[in-house]
Amino acid sequence: MSATTSNKKKSGASASDPAASGFVEIRRRGLMLVLSSPSGAGKTSISRALLARDPLLEMSVSATTRPKRPGEVPGIDYLFVDAEEFNLMVNREEFLEYAKVFGNYYGTPRAPVEAALGAGRDVLFDIDWQGTQQLDARVPKDLVTVFILPPSTRELERRLHTRAQDSAEEVAKRMAKAADELSHWPEYHYVLVNHELEQTIQQIQAILQAERLRRERQVGLHEFVKALREGQ
Ligand SMILES: Nc1nc2c(ncn2[C@@H]2O[C@H](COP(=O)(O)OP(=O)(O)O)[C@@H](O)[C@H]2O)c(=O)[nH]1
Numbered sequence: 001m002s003a004t005t006s007n008k009k010k011s012g013a014s015a016s017d018p019a020a021s022g023f024v025e026i027r028r029r030g031l032m033l034v035l036s037s038p039s040g041a042g043k044t045s046i047s048r049a050l051l052a053r054d055p056l057l058e059m060s061v062s063a064t065t066r067p068k069r070p071g072e073v074p075g076i077d078y079l080f081v082d083a084e085e086f087n088l089m090v091n092r093e094e095f096l097e098y099a100k101v102f103g104n105y106y107g108t109p110r111a112p113v114e115a116a117l118g119a120g121r122d123v124l125f126d127i128d129w130q131g132t133q134q135l136d137a138r139v140p141k142d143l144v145t146v147f148i149l150p151p152s153t154r155e156l157e158r159r160l161h162t163r164a165q166d167s168a169e170e171v172a173k174r175m176a177k178a179a180d181e182l183s184h185w186p187e188y189h190y191v192l193v194n195h196e197l198e199q200t201i202q203q204i205q206a207i208l209q210a211e212r213l214r215r216e217r218q219v220g221l222h223e224f225v226k227a228l229r230e231g232q
């Protein structure tokens, strides 16, 4: 957990070592920031920028049975596994959630998420509505969900084509699913239209900044205020 602020419990304590000197610290539990959208709306681009700008944020790397795209790095973009390995991971209950999307399986490994949250780091998820529903049922308090809309259907299709990493057939499959995906927007805390990438990134940074300050995420607040009220 990361300390955000502290006050002094005993007089004469050193400011350089709050824990040893009896400072009351406010720590923060990490949060889970979920981005969902129809394929091609911009989740990957947004995620990369957020991670590059925010040292407290780390990516949840999903396991998938989907074939690797050109340029994707195993272990960074996805853990690429076959169906047999994926099933083993399901049976060993290694996933926080998993779902079938576009004919392939995708799942969120549990262990790295739990380690990050406990250490006060935030975790970013690029997962679909099915995964978001599962997380909402299991860990609602830690969850902040953002749905990204494309400016138009035509622009969505243009982005899928300009990404140029899927076959025409794959692009058609993703466009056919877009209307379905879009219907889930009311299930999310925040909804943004990704017109201009930089503006969208800044909007999500603002969400993150505010959500980090939520009272429920600040551990030790009660003791901190008690110390203040006692004049410390
Ligand atoms: N439920 C769930 N969905 C995931 C996971 N990882 C990725 N997805 C979703 O699977 C869909 C397809 O992802 P991908 O194959 O990378 O294609 P892209 O969205 O077109 O770049 C997207 O909607 C992702 O958000 C996961 O671990 N769980």
Ligand SMILES: Nc1ncnc2c1ncn2[C@@H]1O[C@H](COP(=O)(O)OP(=O)(O)O)[C@@H](O)[C@H]1O
Pocket (backbone or CB within 6 Å): 037, 038, 039, 040, 041, 042, 043, 044, 045, 046, 159, 160, 162, 163, 194, 195, 196, 197, 198
């Ligand atoms: N705001 C934007 N304006 C124009 N192009 C964008 C914008 N956001 C993303 N893109 C482009 O659209 C394509 C799809 O984006 P990507 O991040 O891969 O989407 P997703 O992960 O949601 O499938 C990429 O070529 C990306 O560079």
